[in-house]
Amino acid sequence: MRDNYPESLDILFKKYHYNANGLNKIQKHAQKIIKLNNIIVNLLPISLKNWCRVANYRQHILILEVSDANKKIQLHYELPILLLKLRNDILPYLSKIKVIINPSLSSKILHSY
Numbered sequence: 001m002r003d004n005y006p007e008s009l010d011i012l013f014k015k016y017h018y019n020a021n022g023l024n025k026i027q028k029h030a031q032k033i034i035k036l037n038n039i040i041v042n043l044l045p046i047s048l049k050n051w052c053r054v055a056n057y058r059q060h061i062l063i064l065e066v067s068d069a070n071k072k073i074q075l076h077y078e079l080p081i082l083l084l085k086l087r088n089d090i091l092p093y094l095s096k097i098k099v100i101i102n103p104s105l106s107s108k109i110l111h112s113y
Helices: 009-015 020-043 069-089 103-112
Strands: 052-058 061-066 096-101
């Protein structure tokens, strides 16, 4: 016999003490990340545009993902200029940029062509 049935999100949120305000915060943060990603990709050189994306921005630290170590090295050469442009125009409180490698990024890009 089946124990679980479809429930509306409102019921689930009440049941597990989630609120719409929390989801609203997550949605707004995701929208900010998407906008920030579009801006940053346009600031990058052509060789990095398709291999880099914004993973997160929290506590004044920008986290960028790259597809591999080669792109990470290339991006590190661009970081001083990128940091300066971002501080002057978009994120005045940006303290640093952290770069991480996400190999799944390259597979998604390769499949999109």
